[in-house]
Amino acid sequence: MTRWLRGLLFALLLAGAGSAAAAPAAPATRPGHAAVASAHELATEAGLEVLAKGGNAFDAAVAVASTLAVVEPQSSGLGGGFFMLIHRAADGREAMIDAREVAPAAVDAKIYVNADGTPNRGAAINGPTSAGIPGEPAGLAWVAAHYGKLPLTASLAPAIRIARNGYKPDARFLGDLVERRDVVARYPASAALLLTADGQVPKEGWVFKQPDLARTLQRIAAAGADGFYKGETARELVDSVRAAGGHWTLEDLAGYRVEEREPLRFDYRGWRIVTAPPPSSGGVALAEIFNILRGFDLAAMPAAQRYHVIIEAMRRAFRDHNEYLGDPDFVKMPLDMLLSPYYADGLRASILPDRATPSSMLPPALAHEPGTDTTHFSIVDRDGNMVACTSTVNLAFGSAFVAGRTGVILNDEMDDFALVPGAPNAFGLLGNKANAPAPGKRMLSSMTPTFVFGKDRIGVIGTPGGSTIITQVFEGILAFMEGKSAAEITAQPRYHHQYLPDWVSVEPHAFDDATAKALREMGYAFKQRRGWGFMNVVTWDLGTNRLDAASDPRGVSGLGKVQ
Template identity: 35%
Template sequence: MRNFERPGRSVVMARNGMAATSHPSATLAAVNILQAGGNAMDAAIAACAVQGVVEPGSTGIGGDCFALYARQGRDDVVAFNGSGWAPAAATPAALQARGVTEWTRQSPHVVTVPGAVDAWATLAAEHGTMPLAALLQPAIALAEEGFAVAPRCASDWALQATLLRDDADAARVYLQNGHAPAEGTVHRFPELAATLRAIAAGGRDAFYKGAIGRGIVEFLQSRGGLHTAEDFARYRGEYVQPIRTRFRSMDILECPPNGQGVIALLLLNILSGFAAEGDPLSADRLHREIEAARLAYAARDAWLADPKHVPVDADWLLSPGLADELRARIDPRTAAVHVPAPQPAAHRDTVYISVVDRDRNCASFINSIFHPFGSGQLAPGGVLLHNRGQSFSLDAAHPNAIGPHKRPMHTIIPGMVVQDGRVRMPFGVMGGQYQAMGHAHFISKVLDFGLDPQAAIDLPRVFPVPGTTQVEVEGTLPTATRDELTRRGFELVKPEMPIGGAQAIWIDWDTGVLHGASDPRKDGCALGH
């Protein structure tokens, strides 16, 4: 039980259904859908569409989507990969011929075909109970009538004002008198509302084969992009087989590569060899988590790619032998100076939504435009385009090299916890690169240290920045722990913004009660009925 004399959040409890998102309007939209008879998938899609309006720097129809879905809480979990692909003409050689030697955030070449709308339409048709048109209505209303800008959203918006000023259309739509709207300001997106209405009327084809897609292609081509109408018309997301690992008494499920869920599971495999004891914020414990993350992310950056184009040995990445090898490299008293990628024996912004309905259908749903406000490029129809292509390598020899209709290594990862054939908890952690470590950190705090989901989410966070010697540390971490980590050789730095965000819903099958948690680092909440 938490100390009620201290500021904080209680776990939200309900019996019939629950949603947890990073924005109150999205949570309310999801619960309204549940109360109107919709299921968890319906509610997740409606909430996500709302967040593309009220939390525009984090997500939208110009981004990508992944989902895990459990029907009636059963262990036959469905996974969907809604990440977009690169243009058919995109190769390292083709880009180098155009003078592209490094990725820049506002380049047309960092924009892959957005996968979110296809994912929403496919999942609504095959797993929902309400038409997509109905699920988009709350978002359309907010875009047309306006919404009050929430505090965390306003803070993130202000940090990207310079980026938005660099694109005339983005500045016109997202800024007010040249500045990001302050918290409490009313903002509207009439062009986006019209686009959402077109999708509601015409479905996914309105986006990928109609005027919306043509407008995006023409916009990108005008900036030198290699995109064609065929790249959009041929795009489809796909169902994939979830991957899993055993951690303590439960199975943790993730989407397979090209997402980094396999790295979250690798991290848990490493941590499973350490005893769960003492203070979860002790220097000893965080030391192990930081070093495990540095090793796992080195493996990610070396080997993770689109398995349809290059071999990705997920079995090796999840093998006990690799976990043992990496765990043995961790010096429990001193930070490693260099972290090489392991070798096989042979051969930034996002929203996450957790929903559980009356029938215990469980949706673990994540949607992203990558960096805050994505590429900062606004296509016709108010479609803010992501910059996910920056995750590709321009080295033709790298597994994650950009290629025709290839998907980049992806950071966004929905999660699911299963025990004895039933889902215990849909969960997710936002925060770009942080997400794999965030999953492992959160699950360890719940299963190793017995914290409820809200208490685990509330804990201070640390994150070793991939490819550097720096470790981002939130200011709420105890001073004694910070001092000891510094003494051990870690270079602690202050993050630009709070690290990540999370939502989770724990299912108590014995009592029938749902326990919802939502991250105080964001504006959102968990709400049940």
């Protein structure tokens, strides 16, 4: 063999080796770093602090949720509840931790009806009669005991420290407090905690210290759920609620139980979506929307036609959401039908190609909208464990009732029940018997924490926003599937249809002028909506093994962080 041929053969071998080296790497199975996205910088930092101490995503979730209870009490807290979707990397286990509030045993619909038969909204949204038995403390203890690596003393340490030392609330906190000031002022413990000595909302720069809440958190850290649901804290909760006209008992607290539920799972064009089951209404509605849209090539459609079929899918999913869904421990729901692709085929066939379907033409169903003052956080740790958690107290500052010396602001989730069938709730919308109150029953919720698994990317997504949670998460998933970054997903303009009222809620610039004109010509009406919630997203690119985290720019941007 000549020197030239030997050289050529050697060069070809080198080229082959180079090609092999340049072949795409296998998808990552472990990030090797972590990401947290939440609605408050102190909560995000608390999660990262616990991860740095050797905790996993579940320990970090306890830290983030408990810190949000301290720094964002208008949206969540120990007096509220949550749905937490988890994915454990070691064995692939997925579950939804249901720490939703429940109705007390003495629940009586008559409390929420005036003498003339009209709804008594004051009893439903203000003070102790509006509060369900909280689930968040039990949920945090459950997650730590069953999935965490660290003791509660470590995971709750940031929240305890911040509650004791104080922090400066932001403008959103103070603005929400202005809206609820008159109700806060009714209750001595609430006024003492949240208002100035002369009953006014504090100014920016105020250092908010919560020593009572710090002591309550310390009791949970020492004794787990029993530190809240039994003993000193439980007695103070019950005594203060009953003294102010509520009907809680020690048995209500001692009887609270966390439920682990099997997530809903469905596929859409090669993507696997894992999301919240009932008593969340969100996962069922998501599945129905995607099943309807499975029959359309959205990417090939002109913009107006694409939005048309999406809005019609939303309309039909919300109609069913309103009619059928409730607490699975109390209500038999036709989930096999609602989740069936064949059922979706029929719904898809009812969509007119060039006209909006007036909701009055669909079978009637009563609508209900949960409260909008909610929070969400997303976490992926270095081993690939994942958490998507949505937590709430319903209205801003919940019931506005601080339970004695506990420092705990109670929820007003009783208004999330259909307290008076056929009568509007705080948001002017209606409820049905599937979501009627009963002792120990969980009220229906739109909270929709979700994982999205693709061949090359994984997304962890969720948001607050009342009934718009469902459509916001849907739109976020679509954007993720289109390859958008976490920041692009959280920032994109939003739109929403929920069957009733029959209009499309929009943000400015949700549609360009030509698309909006075409949709109006199809028969759609638009109404701008002010509150949308603050989405938090973590994405994992399996090819580059890169985590990305983003918080919603509608709140305080830059709160999603990678460690």
